[in-house]
Amino acid sequence: MRVLLIEDDHVLGAAIRDYMLSAGHAVDWMRRIDDARLALSGVPYELVLLDLGLPDGRGLDLLRELRRVGNTVPVIITTAQDQVAVRIEGLNAGADDYLVKPFDLAEMSARIAAVARRYGGNPIPTVVSAGVAVDLAHRKASVHGGPVSLTAREWAVLERLLSRRGAVVTKSEIEDSLYAFGAEIESNAVEVYISRLRKKLGREFIHTSRGLGYQVQE
DSSP states (O other), rough: OOOOOOOHHHHHHHHHHHHHHHTTTTEESSSSSHHHHHHHOOOOSEEEEESSEETTHHHHOOOHHHHHHHHOOOOEEESOOOOOOHHHHHHHHTOOOESSSSSSSHHHHHHHHHHHHHHTTTTTTTTTTTTEEETTTTTTTEEETTTEOOHHHHHHHHHHHHHHHOOOOOOHHHHHHOTTTTOOOOOOOOHHHHHHHHHHHHHHTEEETTTTTEEEOO
16 A cells, blocks of 8 residues: 655654554655645555644645545544544544544554555455455455465555455556655566465466456456
8 A cells, every 4th residue: 555644743753654664555754745745746645644733734724625626535634632623623624534642553554454445445354256365454364264474565465456356456556555755666576476476365366467457356
């Protein structure tokens, strides 16, 4: 998943970024609204973590701007303000969820997964196809009942494919889920991860559409 983190607190921002990276997500970390706005104009993010109090303005103003122009990217607000009125204002502005600081990083990860599932049209976090069962909520996979261990990067690719199950996902879209700004992209990285997933989950689970991309069928 490609995530935009908008947070000016260096300690918290680094903790969130490192946690997300360890889970296999690509994270672009911006500390100002202007930088975040520029990033959003050029990258199709799958989720935004948005702090409300930023050096150059209010996070809510950026959120309202996104919704006003029709940008439906999922947004989870992170803030130290725990008043009910502030939460209501954020949700009314178009936020999908709310985390009050300080929060547990594992809880943050669970909320991110829940929001992603809703937007992917799969509120029930278990997918079964071609003898493979995938529990997205707990990141567990099995083949014909036998558990399979996947790396963080393999999970990132698998979640991207399952978020658009039935549709063809291009190589560049998968790369967007794996790499943040400035990261060096190996030319065959996607093919390597697809090959590893097929070895673990079976060749029938992921189909190749030549010249287009990859697909997990409905």
